[in-house]
Amino acid sequence: MSLLRASSVISRIASQQRSFAVSQSRLSSHDDIMEKWPADKFDKHFIDYLNRPEIDGWEVRKALGELHDFDVIPDPKVVEAALRACRRVNDYALTLRFLEAIKIKCGSAKNREQIFGYIVQQIKPTLTELGISIPEELGLDKPELFIPQSEWWWERKWYKEYGFDKKPGFEF
Template sequence: MSLLRVAQTLTRTVRPLSMSVPRAGAHDDIMEKWPADRFDKHFIDYLSRPEIDGWEVRKALSELHDFDVIPAPKVVEAALRACRRVNDYSLTLRFLEAIKIKCGAGKNRELVYGYIINQVKPVLEELGISTPEDLGLDKPELFIPQAEYWWEKKWYKEYGYDKKPGYEF
């Protein structure tokens, strides 16, 4: 076989590098191409499959969290049902905490997160799921403010220590 023939064979079998490496952030195209209802339907259909396992639920919730959106209550309901189907209670709590973080801070968090929780409350009661606030997980368990840690002072008001005697610094 001649050298020219070998070179032609190699050029036909090797794919260009640009085709073999996925583009960074390629899944963000879904948000640009799909309308909101199709985006929601994608996750609802995926999470509503009866044969879904724990790994697939975690994959879907991780993918959902990667998008710069707060999931609609319908998607949250599907995720809660999927977590219950695979019997992973800790995942439901982490998912609700992630939603709360995505809702921002301050008054916006109270409004948006409160709205989502009110919308999914019937599903929470049906499945027997408590929110992190109901379980007392929204406040740190072992937080003890200390004067020398000045960066913690921003947490005092958030966790109610600004009203307790002995914590004025």
């Protein structure tokens, strides 16, 4: 009886150690890739993956989700490859969401204008070639149903960000 019990305890401990090791490697996989890969190899990985002719919508979403998980703003070459992949699978909504995600990753409003402006400037020929508009050109950069009420709204800096600080009646 004690021999059977000891073997079950040993197998249980071994399985716990194995599951802990697997979870640790999953948690640190992105960090390891960023430390081991130079920037050009990182970019090449995503460009090659997104430029495959047989790529489908699920794989494009997987690649863009993985790219978004890294704490980097993608190079314009990677953005162009992603836009071409989105166009190949005919997913315009994903294109817009990808561009919005890049804009959000650019940081505060001042940095966002500089960095995202640079990226848009670099990818402009590709946008024109593919017939893609950025969210600002479509009017999607401001909320559609945003009605500020100064006595209720708790985040006053949004007034300035959306241009409501210049309209009469919205002073605070």
